[in-house]
Amino acid sequence: MRHTISVLVDNKPGVLARIAGLFSGRGFNIESLSVNETLDPTMSQMTIVTRGDDRVLEQINKQLNKLIDVIKVIDYEKGDENHIERELALIKVAVTDKCRAEVLSIIEIFRCKVIDVGKAHYTVEVTGDENKLNAIIELLRPLGIREIVRSGRVTLQREARVP
Amino acid sequence: MKLKGSQILLECLKKEKVKAVFGYPGGSVLDIYHALFEHSIKHVLVRHEQAAVHAADGYARATGEVGVCLVTSGPGATNTVTGIATAYMDSIPLVILTGQVPTALIGNDAFQEADIVGITRPCTKHNYLVKNIAELPRVMREAFYIARSGRPGPVLIDLPKDIINQTAEFSYPEEVSIRSYRPTVKGNPRQIQRALDEFMKAAKPVIYAGGGVVLSNASAELHALARRLSIPVTTTLMGLGCFPGTDPLCLGMLGMHGTYRANMAVTHCDLLIAIGARFDDRVTGDLRSFAPEAKIIHFDIDPTSISKNIKVDIPVVGDCREILKDCLAAIGKKKVAPRDRKSWLGEIAKWKAGHTMAYKQGKAIKPQFVVEKIYELTRGDCIVSTEVGQNQMWAAQYFQFDRPRRWLTSGGLGTMGYGFPAALGAQVAFPGATVVDIAGDGSIQMNIQELATVVQYNLPVKIAILNNRCLGMVRQWQQLFYGKRYSHSTFEHHPDFVKLAEAYGAVGLRATRPDEVEPVIRKALAVKKPVIIDFVVEQEECVYPMVPAGAPISNMMLL
Ligand SMILES: Cc1ncc(C[n+]2csc(CCOP(=O)(O)OP(=O)(O)O)c2C)c(N)n1
Numbered sequence: 209m210r211h212t213i214s215v216l217v218d219n220k221p222g223v224l225a226r227i228a229g230l231f232s233g234r235g236f237n238i239e240s241l242s243v244n245e246t247l248d249p250t251m252s253q254m255t256i257v258t259r260g261d262d263r264v265l266e267q268i269n270k271q272l273n274k275l276i277d278v279i280k281v282i283d284y285e286k287g288d289e290n291h292i293e294r295e296l297a298l299i300k301v302a303v304t305d306k307c308r309a310e311v312l313s314i315i316e317i318f319r320c321k322v323i324d325v326g327k328a329h330y331t332v333e334v335t336g337d338e339n340k341l342n343a344i345i346e347l348l349r350p351l352g353i354r355e356i357v358r359s360g361r362v363t364l365q366r367e368a369r370v371p
Numbered sequence: 372m373k374l375k376g377s378q379i380l381l382e383c384l385k386k387e388k389v390k391a392v393f394g395y396p397g398g399s400v401l402d403i404y405h406a407l408f409e410h411s412i413k414h415v416l417v418r419h420e421q422a423a424v425h426a427a428d429g430y431a432r433a434t435g436e437v438g439v440c441l442v443t444s445g446p447g448a449t450n451t452v453t454g455i456a457t458a459y460m461d462s463i464p465l466v467i468l469t470g471q472v473p474t475a476l477i478g479n480d481a482f483q484e485a486d487i488v489g490i491t492r493p494c495t496k497h498n499y500l501v502k503n504i505a506e507l508p509r510v511m512r513e514a515f516y517i518a519r520s521g522r523p524g525p526v527l528i529d530l531p532k533d534i535i536n537q538t539a540e541f542s543y544p545e546e547v548s549i550r551s552y553r554p555t556v557k558g559n560p561r562q563i564q565r566a567l568d569e570f571m572k573a574a575k576p577v578i579y580a581g582g583g584v585v586l587s588n589a590s591a592e593l594h595a596l597a598r599r600l601s602i603p604v605t606t607t608l609m610g611l612g613c614f615p616g617t618d619p620l621c622l623g624m625l626g627m628h629g630t631y632r633a634n635m636a637v638t639h640c641d642l643l644i645a646i647g648a649r650f651d652d653r654v655t656g657d658l659r660s661f662a663p664e665a666k667i668i669h670f671d672i673d674p675t676s677i678s679k680n681i682k683v684d685i686p687v688v689g690d691c692r693e694i695l696k697d698c699l700a701a702i703g704k705k706k707v708a709p710r711d712r713k714s715w716l717g718e719i720a721k722w723k724a725g726h727t728m729a730y731k732q733g734k735a736i737k738p739q740f741v742v743e744k745i746y747e748l749t750r751g752d753c754i755v756s757t758e759v760g761q762n763q764m765w766a767a768q769y770f771q772f773d774r775p776r777r778w779l780t781s782g783g784l785g786t787m788g789y790g791f792p793a794a795l796g797a798q799v800a801f802p803g804a805t806v807v808d809i810a811g812d813g814s815i816q817m818n819i820q821e822l823a824t825v826v827q828y829n830l831p832v833k834i835a836i837l838n839n840r841c842l843g844m845v846r847q848w849q850q851l852f853y854g855k856r857y858s859h860s861t862f863e864h865h866p867d868f869v870k871l872a873e874a875y876g877a878v879g880l881r882a883t884r885p886d887e888v889e890p891v892i893r894k895a896l897a898v899k900k901p902v903i904i905d906f907v908v909e910q911e912e913c914v915y916p917m918v919p920a921g922a923p924i925s926n927m928m929l930l
Contacts, residue, residue, distance in 0.1 A: 217551075218551060221500075222488065222489075222492075222500075225489065225492060226492060229492050229493055230493075233493045263678070263679075266678065267675065267679060270674045270675040271675050273674070274673070274674070274675050276496070276497040276517060276549065276551060276552050277551055278551055279550060279551040
């Protein structure tokens with residue numbers, strides 16, 4: 209099972225090493241990770257995508273909570289699905305006269321942007337959830353992707369909807 | 372009041388009521404030692420930094436206070452790692468102060484620089500690098516608080532030399548508040564009630580008590596509960612002494628070298644109440660056949676211990692003593708009578724009678740006999756530490772511990788070389804007590820240099836070497852599981868331990884025949900000096916009962 213876990217930590221040197229060390233030392237896996245300062249500069253928010261069976265995921269949650277620098281742990285898959293998640297990818301696609309139109313139409317459909325144009329390539333910026341990123345990558349792949357970089361995931365709890 | 376960093380450090384120790392520091396000086400901590408020179412805090416100069424940590428650990432286990440040690444940067448700091456990992460595995464509260472190169476040099480591969488904060492991250496409860504003198508009092512206050520609260524553990528503070536030399540206003544924070552650290556102390560009342568209901572319903576309950584009972588000083592409460600509900604108690608290696616070994620309800624130790632009745636009782640019980648224990652693999656053996664018929668209740672301060680290895684039916688997170696107190700209070704009011712335990716206790720008595728721990732004394736000294744004699748001649752009134760291996764298991768099996776904090780052993784990490792410096796630390800805490808290290812001839816050589824320390828400080832520790840001329844526990848596994856190929860487990864050369872003791876200024880004694888055992892122990896106990904007794908014991912003796920690693924604990928090889 210794959211879980212997205214958000215970890216609120218003290219914004220101090222060495223905290224990332226503690227979290228990374230916890231995962232490597234106990235044989236847990238990190239599929240993706242993002243870290244950033246929060247509104248309150250004394251805290252950082254980490255979003256970790258991890259995988260394991262129920263027992264492992266329970267341990268991950270508890271072990272994270274046990275670290276002295278960890279303020280709060282939210283496992284988004286545990287409660288209701290009330291959260292939003294986004295990832296970002298930059299994709300460098302080779303373009304030739306033959307496929308230029310097709311590339312542009314894919315970009316159009318996915319509502320993403322071309323942020324750099326070269327003689328024979330476009331660099332495309334796409335944000336969305338993981339499925340959307342995977343979908344556009346699959347469509348562009350046959351046209352010739354030269355490079356991809358993807359960010360870690362970021363998540364935010366949804367506010368209660370106005371009735 | 373403006374003070375230098377080194378003085379602030381010592382003032383903080385005073386505020387924490389630290390009575391003894393175990394340490395070893397060097398370049399980065401010279402300023403601290405300069406301040407220590409005229410300070411009232413007692414400092415014990417060990418002969419190796421690993422021993423400083425084990426000594427602080429022994430001090431902490433025996434007293435229940437936080438043990439403190441002080442070492443220099445680089446090699447001084449790295450020498451502490453085994454000691455720290457030992458304390459971490461057994462949840463022992465320590466504060467380790469390490470010197471560090473000046474902040475401007477950190478990261479430059481400076482002379483005697485080691486990233487000790489990085490190195491010890493996975494084996495400390497928490498650690499700090501102090502980068503600002505103004506933080507020092509708060510860091511010290513937090514470190515002691517973290518070390519002793521919740522599930523205790525070692526905390527390391529790395530002190531760069533320039534920081535220690537700066538001056539600052541000193542005031543010690545009265546309160547400590549860490550927003551991200553608030554251990555649960557009180558158990559959830561609803562969970563406690565559910566547990567109590569099970570206590571009453573069960574026909575064949577067993578309490579499985581671990582080191583957490585010792586750490587939370589919950590022995591009296593455990594005893595009261597077990598008595599009140601007539602529930603038999605087995606303890607882990609770490610829990611020995613938390614329930615009186617001579618009490619009729621005591622089943623002895625469980626697990627790989629546990630008693631027959633303890634392992635049978637756990638295998639056949641219908642309710643297992645784990646208190647401050649963590650279902651270690653040396654206890655459970657094959658997990659699928661561990662307490663297979665039982666509902667499992669688990670009291671523990673550390674949520675990560677719960678359902679880590681075995682699915683728990685009723686977890687109660689909190690301090691064991693608080694939870695037990697709440698249980699007793701609830702039972703006291705209700706005047707409930709538990710179910711009749713006659714048939715269950717009868718079954719256990721049969722297991723006990725069927726398989727005693729008797730051994731046959733031949734011409735050579737049996738190691739078990741030595742342990743029994745030490746118990747008999749001290750009347751159990753002593754602090755016992757052990758090394759690791761057969762010596763440790765025989766000490767656990769043949770010495771009866773009626774009180775907690777009298778048993779110092781490296782349970783989790785299994786560190787050879789632990790016992791002697793731990794005994795040293797306990798003797799510093801209780802100068803008048805009898806302190807005995809039950810040792811192996813291999814292990815004792817891992818921190819033998821501390822003989823100089825015990826002689827210098829006149830710490831009359833008694834070292835009883837069960838000398839089998841080999842790495843007994845390794846030899847035992849090779850004998851039983853590796854077709855008797857004794858690969859590199861036999862010592863072809865040993866020092867003369869009697870002369871060695873004498874060379875250090877301690878007393879050396881030897882027994883080679885069974886009839887020499889008693890007089891030699893009497894002599895050792897009578898002298899007010901450190902003593903090594905070299906008991907030349909039977910080489911081939913094995914520790915029984917034994918459960919092969921990973922097998923069901925009912926699958927016992929018996930004596
Ligand atoms: C530091 C360390 N190294 C290695 C081991 C592995 N080990 C466990 S028991 C043992 C043998 C100990 O021999 P000895 O101290 O003579 O005790 P005995 O078993 O003979 O009583 C060894 C080598 C260990 N536990 N600790």
